[in-house]
Amino acid sequence: xxxxIAAIEYYLPQTVLSNEELYGEFPDWPPDxxxxxxxxxxxxxxxxAETSLDLARHAARKLIDIHGTEGxxxxxxxxxxxDYWLPTSACLLQDQLNLSPETAALDFNLGCxxxxxxxxxxxxxxxxxxxxxxxxxxxxxYSKFIHPKDKANRTIFGDGAAATLIESSPDEHIFxxxxxxxxxxxxxxxxxxxxxxxxxxxxxxxxxxxxxxVRTENHLxxxxxxxxxxxxxxxxxxxxxxxxxxxxxxxDIDYFVLHQANKYMLDYxxxxxxxxxxxxxxxxxxxxNTVSATVPVALKNCFDHRTVKxxxxxxxxxxxxxxxxxxxxxxx
Amino acid sequence: xxxxxxxxxxHEFLDIKSIPALEEATNIRGIEEFDxxxxxxxxAFVDDNFGVVLSADxxxxxxxxxxxxxxxGSEHFS
Numbered sequence: 001x002x003x004x005i006a007a008i009e010y011y012l013p014q015t016v017l018s019n020e021e022l023y024g025e026f027p028d029w030p031p032d033x034x035x036x037x038x039x040x041x042x043x044x045x046x047x048x049a050e051t052s053l054d055l056a057r058h059a060a061r062k063l064i065d066i067h068g069t070e071g072x073x074x075x076x077x078x079x080x081x082x083d084y085w086l087p088t089s090a091c092l093l094q095d096q097l098n099l100s101p102e103t104a105a106l107d108f109n110l111g112c113x114x115x116x117x118x119x120x121x122x123x124x125x126x127x128x129x130x131x132x133x134x135x136x137x138x139x140x141x142y143s144k145f146i147h148p149k150d151k152a153n154r155t156i157f158g159d160g161a162a163a164t165l166i167e168s169s170p171d172e173h174i175f176x177x178x179x180x181x182x183x184x185x186x187x188x189x190x191x192x193x194x195x196x197x198x199x200x201x202x203x204x205x206x207x208x209x210x211x212x213x214v215r216t217e218n219h220l221x222x223x224x225x226x227x228x229x230x231x232x233x234x235x236x237x238x239x240x241x242x243x244x245x246x247x248x249x250x251x252d253i254d255y256f257v258l259h260q261a262n263k264y265m266l267d268y269x270x271x272x273x274x275x276x277x278x279x280x281x282x283x284x285x286x287x288x289n290t291v292s293a294t295v296p297v298a299l300k301n302c303f304d305h306r307t308v309k310x311x312x313x314x315x316x317x318x319x320x321x322x323x324x325x326x327x328x329x330x331x332x
Numbered sequence: 333x334x335x336x337x338x339x340x341x342x343h344e345f346l347d348i349k350s351i352p353a354l355e356e357a358t359n360i361r362g363i364e365e366f367d368x369x370x371x372x373x374x375x376a377f378v379d380d381n382f383g384v385v386l387s388a389d390x391x392x393x394x395x396x397x398x399x400x401x402x403x404x405g406s407e408h409f410s
């Protein structure tokens with residue numbers, strides 16, 4: 001017995017922020033330069049009254065419209081922008097989706113590694129007979145954390161949600177995982193205020209960084225160079241470790257889907273890992289970096305475009321805020 | 333790496349068009365193309381060619397190409 005990904009659907013909010021609109025606000029940031037360097041043409045932004053939970057519900061309903069709710073007995077929701085401190089967003093979603101009261105539901109708080117961790121949890125739940133059909137939602141709205149004058153982060157991040165159905169299967173389609181954490185990087189991608197350690201400060205001072213982006217301690221901060229250092233230090237080792245854990249070598253992998261952080265970083269990682277361009281997913285032009293949703297969004301696009309086919313081995317890697325990272329190999 | 337080759341490779345890797353060449357005294361932050369992405373490109377260049385990780389804090393203190401060479405380490409240059 002094993003587990004497999006049975007279906008994925010995703011939802012991106014309707015409001016679009018284009019490179020041209022950003023250029024209107026930041027005249028030193030031409031649209032072609034953004035696309036060339038970061039690989040993004042536009043990103044979708046949740047409305048003022050629209051939350052991660054709303055995006056999660058849209059994505060889940062798309063999936064349920066096709067596959068129904070029959071047999072779903074576990075709901076996992078990954079987000080860092082919940083509706084409330086409490087109750088748990090997954091509980092609200094169980095009600096909104098009319099899932100059976102016999103459904104277990106919980107949130108977990110991770111960013112760009114969230115989908116891989118969610119798969120790891122779902123596989124464990126299924127293989128230990130605690131669940132038969134898991135609905136894994138990865139939903140994020142970083143736009144709500146970003147200062148309106150933060151050129152860099154407004155360019156990179158988009159909002160979105162993905163719903164993934166994982167179910168028991170006669171054969172194992174989700175192979176072994178390599179997971180890791182280095183909490184010493186906590187300061188490098190953070191919203192400092194608004195939690196219990198530092199409460200939201202209505203008088204927080206604005207500060208401008210060297211690149212001209214403005215923020216306060218109430219807003220998202222990303223130390224781009226340190227995140228880049230973390231990535232080039234960690235991901236090659238992660239790829240090697242997950243191959244070792246599965247007794248596979250790089251040529252055995254038909255396709256690689258890494259977290260879509262930005263084009264520059266992915267190009268560099270691909271070259272460093274010596275992965276052929278035709279085996280490597282790189283497409284964030286229409287959605288930007290949607291945090292925990294990028295990997296399932298990419299996988300769904302791969303299924304739809306027949307980039308990956310039945311029997312293919314696909315490596316999935318997520319990495320980011322925490323620092324937290326994870327990888328696995330799935331058989332389509 | 334020979335210094336001259338370093339200047340040429342870095343100039344090419346950073347895709348600098350506004351000045352014909354780099355030298356030790358060139359102020360990197362004064363180059364027309366300089367932006368936050370150039371810092372990432374420098375990190376990638378140094379990782380790729382020297383296997384050296386440059387922290388963001390150290391890079392914040394970098395002004396000239398010579399400063400960058402000092403961070404990489406004089407043992408890497410001839």
